[in-house]
Amino acid sequence: MTGLSFEFFPPKNEAAEARLWDAIGRLAPIGPDFVSVTYGAGGSTRDRTHECVRRLIDETPLQPAAHLTCVAASKAEVDEVIDAYAAAGVKHIVALRGDMPDMAAFALHPQGYSGSVELVAALAGRGGFDITVSAYPEKHPESASLAADIDLLKAKIDAGASRAITQFVFDTAAHLRFRDALAAAGIGIPVIPGIMPTTNFAGAKRMAAACGATMPDWLAAHYDGLENDPDTRKHIAASVAVDQCRILIEEGFEHLHFYTLNQADLTFAVCRILNLGQQPNHNKAARGQ
Numbered sequence: 001m002t003g004l005s006f007e008f009f010p011p012k013n014e015a016a017e018a019r020l021w022d023a024i025g026r027l028a029p030i031g032p033d034f035v036s037v038t039y040g041a042g043g044s045t046r047d048r049t050h051e052c053v054r055r056l057i058d059e060t061p062l063q064p065a066a067h068l069t070c071v072a073a074s075k076a077e078v079d080e081v082i083d084a085y086a087a088a089g090v091k092h093i094v095a096l097r098g099d100m101p102d103m104a105a106f107a108l109h110p111q112g113y114s115g116s117v118e119l120v121a122a123l124a125g126r127g128g129f130d131i132t133v134s135a136y137p138e139k140h141p142e143s144a145s146l147a148a149d150i151d152l153l154k155a156k157i158d159a160g161a162s163r164a165i166t167q168f169v170f171d172t173a174a175h176l177r178f179r180d181a182l183a184a185a186g187i188g189i190p191v192i193p194g195i196m197p198t199t200n201f202a203g204a205k206r207m208a209a210a211c212g213a214t215m216p217d218w219l220a221a222h223y224d225g226l227e228n229d230p231d232t233r234k235h236i237a238a239s240v241a242v243d244q245c246r247i248l249i250e251e252g253f254e255h256l257h258f259y260t261l262n263q264a265d266l267t268f269a270v271c272r273i274l275n276l277g278q279q280p281n282h283n284k285a286a287r288g289q
Helices: 014-030 046-059 075-087 116-126 146-159 171-182 201-211 217-222 230-250 265-273 283-286
Strands: 005-009 036-037 064-068 092-095 132-134 163-168 191-195 255-259
Touching: 005 014, 014 265, 036 046, 046 064, 046 075, 064 075, 075 116, 092 116, 116 132, 116 146, 132 146, 146 171, 163 201, 163 255, 171 191, 171 230, 191 230, 201 217, 217 230, 230 255, 230 265
Parallel strands: 005 036, 005 255, 036 064, 064 092, 092 132, 132 163, 163 191, 191 255
Antiparallel strands: none
C-alpha cells in the first residue's frame, strides 16, 4: 500500500483556522502516516505552529510532524522550541534551515545553528525524535549544483535524518532522474516525492519560480485562458495530479506527500481516484450506520 502524508500551514486568522480544521477533518479519515505543519520564514509562525501541532495531538488521531527552522534565531531559542515540541508529545520533526523573514539571502545568526546539518545533529543528539529533512529534485535555488545538493542530503543523513521529502515538482521526469541520481550516490533512505495539486496556476507559478521548480509548457497551456474558470481549473488540477501520482506509484515510489495548501478537495479527490489510504463510506455515515 502506498504511504501518504499531508502538509498544512498554521492559520493567520479565525476564518483561516476554520478552513484549516475543515480540511483536516475531511482528510483525516484517509489515514495518512503523518501530517506536517509548516514553520514560517524566520520562525514567524512559531506560536501558531505549536498551537496547531498541539491540537492535532490532543484532538485527532493524526501523527503530526512539526517543522523546525534555525534562521534568525539563536541556538537557545531553537532549543526552546524543541523542548516545547517534546513537552507537547511531538515525536517527529521536519528539520530545515529555513528562509529569512524577508526572503533575503541566508545570514547566519551569530549564536545560531549553522544550517540544517547542525540542526539535525542537535536533534539526533538529543534523541526521541524521528527526523525528516528536505530534498530538491531540481536543485535548491541557492545551491551551486544538483551534485552539491545531493552531498548536502548525504550530510543530513549522516547527521541523523531518517527520510526526506522533496520540494513539489510538476515535471514528473525530474523525480525519476533524482531517484536515479540518489541511487547512484548510495542514498538509501526514503525520499518522498512532493505533490502539489492546485487550481491557482498563477500562485503555483510564483512558488515554482521561488523554489527553482520547472513549470512545464504543457502544464501552462492547460491553464491558458482559464483565469475566470475555476471549475475547469479544478478538473485539470485533479487530472494532472492523478497522472503524476499514478506514474510515481508505477515507478515504485512507496509514499507520496501532498502539499494541501490547507484545502482538502483536490487531495481528497486524488486519493479517492487512486484508491490511496482508507476510503471512508460517506453514504453510510450520512445514514448513521
